[in-house]
Amino acid sequence: MTTNTSLAPTRGPADHDVRDQVIQAAMLHFAHYGYEKTTVSDLAKAIGFSKAYIYKFFDSKQAIGEVICANRLAMIRQLVTTAIADAPTASEQIRRLFRAIAEAGSDLFFHERKLYDIAAVASRDQWPSVQAHEADLRQVIQQVLIEGREAGEFERKTPLDETTEAIYLVLKPYVNAAQLQYNLDSVETAVVQLPALILRSLAP
Amino acid sequence: MTTNTSLAPTRGPADHDVRDQVIQAAMLHFAHYGYEKTTVSDLAKAIGFSKAYIYKFFDSKQAIGEVICANRLAMIRQLVTTAIADAPTASEQIRRLFRAIAEAGSDLFFHERKLYDIAAVASRDQWPSVQAHEADLRQVIQQVLIEGREAGEFERKTPLDETTEAIYLVLKPYVNAAQLQYNLDSVETAVVQLPALILRSLAP
Known part of the structure; x- marks a missing residue:
């Protein structure tokens, strides 16, 4: 699946690789643990970024879900x-x-x-x-x-x-x-x- | 509201007064705390009956909800x-x-x-x-x-x-x-x- 960011609120540099990495990790986590139970911290840990770094690309968990x-x-x-x-x-x-x-x-x-x-x-x-x-x-x-x-x-x-x-x-x-x-x-x-x-x- | 028990699974004596008392207590409890959060023990305590006594009249919480x-x-x-x-x-x-x-x-x-x-x-x-x-x-x-x-x-x-x-x-x-x-x-x-x-x- 390719990512389509047109509908999600975003901020920070348009670094598509990082965004894609976050989305891929989120897909796996959401599919495994469910959207409601996954936190941005879980995603940060999974891909080895800081939570703050992820927030440079996505306003919130919902923005990733979006x-x-x-x-x-x-x-x-x-x-x-x-x-x-x-x-x-x-x-x-x-x-x-x-x-x-x-x-x-x-x-x-x-x-x-x-x-x-x-x-x-x-x-x-x-x-x-x-x-x-x-x-x-x-x-x-x-x-x-x-x-x-x-x-x-x-x-x-x-x-x-x-x-x-x-x-x-x-x-x-x-x-x-x-x-x-x-x-x-x-x-x-x-x-x-x-x-x-x-x-x-x-x-x- | 009068009670209509025709659709609910019941057992024990058809003592309508006791049944009505349980239903009235359940209406209040469910309306206040919600159906999912209320237990049969809560209802028993509220009307001063034992849980076992309530089970003489209703199979389960769902039977009361029914x-x-x-x-x-x-x-x-x-x-x-x-x-x-x-x-x-x-x-x-x-x-x-x-x-x-x-x-x-x-x-x-x-x-x-x-x-x-x-x-x-x-x-x-x-x-x-x-x-x-x-x-x-x-x-x-x-x-x-x-x-x-x-x-x-x-x-x-x-x-x-x-x-x-x-x-x-x-x-x-x-x-x-x-x-x-x-x-x-x-x-x-x-x-x-x-x-x-x-x-x-x-x-x-």
């Missing part, structure tokens, strides 16, 4: 883009959007549980990276709606922003890691039935 | 019944169902936070009272759909159980206390936009 979270959200965003890119219709894009989001979240839960826990904290506390991700998904939904409306697949009477928001609210329990964990039992039904309901609501 | 939870869910269920009883149309019943559920949950969160926390544990761990409540709400949705279909308000092509399940999944993040806390910011938008989306999907 980079990891932002990287993972960028990966999920990429999965969504890939999933919907070659969909033949806007309707199919809606179906694939739900499936891609639910699968990416479930994979994280079942295979990288400690990283999932960071995502749950980030979702619960609405970290900037999560807010940006959510805004971005709203944009994806709106773009699909515009295409579907232009193609005559979707109705055009309802204001675009209302339809976008409603669909986003239906998707949100599967985007938000703090919520997804309570929906894992029904996720297979959800990725079929929720897009089906939405597509019925979009019928011209 | 009664409290079931009572509260019965109140919420009653609010839903009242809210939809005099709705002039099935469409209006859908709108009121969403509003009643979201308001009951938000009220609990903002005004009885410690009881909300019991509800969140109960939702997270899918206590029997929660499962019964969820099944019951599915029944409410199905009944509204049947009425709306018979009145010609709703389409009849989609299998009834699919429509019921999809609507329940849209409602669930506002029913489930473990999830609702992450949706409080958008609850006012949700109770307008989600029923609107559903009603568009139900158009004949």
Whole structure:
């Protein structure tokens, strides 16, 4: 995974090697001990830097978590883009959007549980990276709606922003890691039935 | 609040006075110290019974929590019944169902936070009272759909159980206390936009 620092508050010299080293150590520590239990001192010890030196690069533990979270959200965003890119219709894009989001979240839960826990904290506390991700998904939904409306697949009477928001609210329990964990039992039904309901609501 | 023990595992003599005393003490303790921090010993001390005596009436702390939870869910269920009883149309019943559920949950969160926390544990761990409540709400949705279909308000092509399940999944993040806390910011938008989306999907 490459680091993406654009969303994290940073200070000090832009020394990418040091930043990368901190992020790599943090990934390992968070994945092993969990985000909440790891301290900046633990990370400093692990890579042989002083705590003060790490603070030259990151304001706080959350700033380190933010980079990891932002990287993972960028990966999920990429999965969504890939999933919907070659969909033949806007309707199919809606179906694939739900499936891609639910699968990416479930994979994280079942295979990288400690990283999932960071995502749950980030979702619960609405970290900037999560807010940006959510805004971005709203944009994806709106773009699909515009295409579907232009193609005559979707109705055009309802204001675009209302339809976008409603669909986003239906998707949100599967985007938000703090919520997804309570929906894992029904996720297979959800990725079929929720897009089906939405597509019925979009019928011209 | 009267106690409703039908959903809780119980044993020993059906001495309603003692049971009520335990429940009342538990309500106070849970509301003050929280469900997770209170022990059966704390309750025993508070009402001057031995722990063993309490275990004659309740299998576990959860069995006590279950009664409290079931009572509260019965109140919420009653609010839903009242809210939809005099709705002039099935469409209006859908709108009121969403509003009643979201308001009951938000009220609990903002005004009885410690009881909300019991509800969140109960939702997270899918206590029997929660499962019964969820099944019951599915029944409410199905009944509204049947009425709306018979009145010609709703389409009849989609299998009834699919429509019921999809609507329940849209409602669930506002029913489930473990999830609702992450949706409080958008609850006012949700109770307008989600029923609107559903009603568009139900158009004949």
